Amino acid sequence: MPLAPAPPPAASSFAAIVVAAGEGLRAGQPVPKQFAHWRGKPVVRHSVEALLAAGADPVAVAIPEGADELAAQALRGLAGVLLIPGGETRQRSVARGLEALAADGPARVLIHDAARPDLPAAVIARLLDALDESPGAIPVLPVVDSMVHAEGEVMGDAGARDMLRRVQTPQAFRFPAILAAHRAWPGEPSAGDDAQVLHVAGGQVALVEGDTRLAKLTYAEDFATPLPQMRVGMGYDVHRLAAGEELWLGGVPIPHDKGLAGHSDADVALHALVDAILGALGEGDIGTHFPPSDARWKGAASSVFVQHAVALAWTAGYTIANADLTIVCEAPRIGPHREAMRARIADLLGVATGAVSVKATTTEGLGFAGRGEGIAAQALVTLQRV
Numbered sequence: 158m159p160l161a162p163a164p165p166p167a168a169s170s171f172a173a174i175v176v177a178a179g180e181g182l183r184a185g186q187p188v189p190k191q192f193a194h195w196r197g198k199p200v201v202r203h204s205v206e207a208l209l210a211a212g213a214d215p216v217a218v219a220i221p222e223g224a225d226e227l228a229a230q231a232l233r234g235l236a237g238v239l240l241i242p243g244g245e246t247r248q249r250s251v252a253r254g255l256e257a258l259a260a261d262g263p264a265r266v267l268i269h270d271a272a273r274p275d276l277p278a279a280v281i282a283r284l285l286d287a288l289d290e291s292p293g294a295i296p297v298l299p300v301v302d303s304m305v306h307a308e309g310e311v312m313g314d315a316g317a318r319d320m321l322r323r324v325q326t327p328q329a330f331r332f333p334a335i336l337a338a339h340r341a342w343p344g345e346p347s348a349g350d351d352a353q354v355l356h357v358a359g360g361q362v363a364l365v366e367g368d369t370r371l372a373k374l375t376y377a378e379d380f381a382t383p384l385p386q387m388r389v390g391m392g393y394d395v396h397r398l399a400a401g402e403e404l405w406l407g408g409v410p411i412p413h414d415k416g417l418a419g420h421s422d423a424d425v426a427l428h429a430l431v432d433a434i435l436g437a438l439g440e441g442d443i444g445t446h447f448p449p450s451d452a453r454w455k456g457a458a459s460s461v462f463v464q465h466a467v468a469l470a471w472t473a474g475y476t477i478a479n480a481d482l483t484i485v486c487e488a489p490r491i492g493p494h495r496e497a498m499r500a501r502i503a504d505l506l507g508v509a510t511g512a513v514s515v516k517a518t519t520t521e522g523l524g525f526a527g528r529g530e531g532i533a534a535q536a537l538v539t540l541q542r543v
Contacts, residue, residue, distance in 0.1 A: 171285065172263035172332065173213035174254035177201045177228070177271035178221050178243020191271040192227045195380055199231035203274030208267065208327075209237055211281045217257050218271075219243035219250040251351055252339045259336060266335060268351050269327035275370040276327070283365040284329035292334040292360040295352045296367035297322035325367045328352050334360050384474050384542050390437025392536040394428040398529065406484060406491070406532070407498030407515060408460055408505060413489045417532060420449040424459035426484055426515075426534040430502065431459070433480070433538035434466035438473055463505045475540040479512040485526050485533040491517035 177191040191201040201218065208216050217239045220228040225240065232238050241257045243250035251268055258266065265288055267281065280296050287294035300321045306313035328351050335351060338358035352362045374380065402416025405424040417423035431443045440446075447454045447462055467477065480502060484491050491498075495515050503510040520527040 170212045170214040170263075171265040171267060172258050172261070173208040173216045173267040173269065173327070174251060174258070175201060175205055175208070175216060175218045175269050175271050176243070176247055176250050176254075178219040178250045179247075179272075189221060189224065189227075190374055190380075192224070192231050193380060195274055195374065200274045200374060201228070201231050201271040202235075204269055204271060204276045205232060205235060205238060207276040207278065208269065208281070209235065211278055213237070213267065215239050215258070217241050217254045219254050247350070248339070248342065248354065252342075255332075255336045255339055258332070263332045265329065266332045267327040267329050268335075270373065272374045273326055273371045274374065275372070277368050277370055280325075280365075280368050280371065281327065284327065287363040287365050288329055288331055291363035292331045293352055293355045293362040294329045294365055295362055296325045296327070296371065297364045298325065298367045298369065299323070322364065323367070324350065324352065325371045326350075330355060334358075386542050387478070388437040388475065388540040390433040390435065390538050390540070392429040392432030392434075392436060392538070393533070394425045394432065394443075395525075395531055395533045396423045396425045396428075397531045404489070405459065406494070406534075407482065408463075408501035409494055409497045411489055411494055421447070421454050421457040421462070422459055425532050426482055426498070426536070427459035427463055427502075427505075429534040429536040430480060430482060430538065431462045431466045433536040434463075434470055434477070434540070437538055437540045438466075438469055438475070440466075440469055460501075460505055463502075467506060470540055471543070474543050476543050477506040477508050477512070478539040478541040479508070479514075480506060480539075481514045481537045482516065483535045484515070484517045485520060485535070486517070487519050487522070487527060487529050491515070 192199050205216050215237045219241050228240050284294045300318050304318045338355045342354050396417040396419050398415040399418040400415055402418050404411045404413040404416040405422045407426040498515045499510050499513045503513045525531045
């Protein structure tokens with residue numbers, strides 16, 4: 158079932174088989190997981206594209222019975238791809254793929270699980286190089302956790318961790334060797350991967366360095382959208398100037414004939430900063446977390462609100478990258494207090510002072526700020542994933 162005409166094979170090319178014939182029920186997707194979307198495209202398309210880019214020609218994809226249209230849509234537009242019906246087990250699917258490629262007799266073949274979509278080109282290169290010395294090669298990772306033998310539901314003897322490796326795919330083989338091994342496979346059709354099939358047939362299998370990116374998609378949470386690297390939030394706040402109040406701006410007390418009125422200390426700069434952090438997190442605004450109706454926050458220092466917002470960011474997997482704050486007022490002058498504000502805000506955010514900008518501007522006598530009736534502040538905050 159060719160999707161598109163394959164170009165003439167190059168002397169240095171290799172063939173590949175992508176095993177995509179399973180049901181993938183544990184992944185909780187509306188279609189078999191190999192056809193579900195992951196990072197913007199169907200799972201199976203990721204590794205097929207990687208193999209084609211590395212020089213595979215052709216790539217045979219073993220698919221479930223009745224999934225022809227799903228597979229064709231998932232791989233639409235890719236030249237050099239051959240769809241073949243999968244078997245009842247992985248081993249039988251691979252055997253069918255090998256037989257489909259046998260007529261052209263490629264020198265080398267890579268066999269890969271579609272459920273491992275992030276396939277680094279460096280792993281492919283290491284595997285192909287290893288075939289110069291061995292008829293088979295597999296990517297492996299060390300076992301980092303302690304190992305034990307399970308005796309029912311209790312712990313048995315400790316396992317020899319230094320002798321164990323985690324096996325990944327793709328697995329690489331000299332084509333005649335793996336074809337003969339599958340044809341002669343004496344075990345149960347469902348037992349073992351392709352490296353074990355070759356090993357049972359007496360073929361040597363080399364170990365090459367794997368890659369953590371080759372993780373297998375198995376459960377619904379594996380398809381969850383990863384946190385974005387960066388998030389940006391904006392905050393804006395206004396408070397009225399009133400006689401008899403202390404003036405706090407940017408966490409710093411400032412001498413002035415009036416102060417800002419509000420339920421807390423009314424630090425308009427820190428309030429804007431809190432709203433910017435909460436906005437970046439999608440966590441509402443300062444009034445949601447510290448309602449004016451709650452007596453606990455009467456006269457409270459706004460630094461408490463900032464610390465709460467920073468803690469929420471950490472819980473969500475983010476740290477503060479930088480903060481940019483603009484204070485709008487006719488008086489007092491912000492310049493003499495700018496560095497003290499930057500230092501205090503940096504301390505509250507847990508960042509270097511250089512990551513905090515504090516600016517001031519006026520409204521040229523216009524509006525409430527121009528008339529000296531109040532002070533406004535605007536903040537922009539960037540969060541970066543931890």
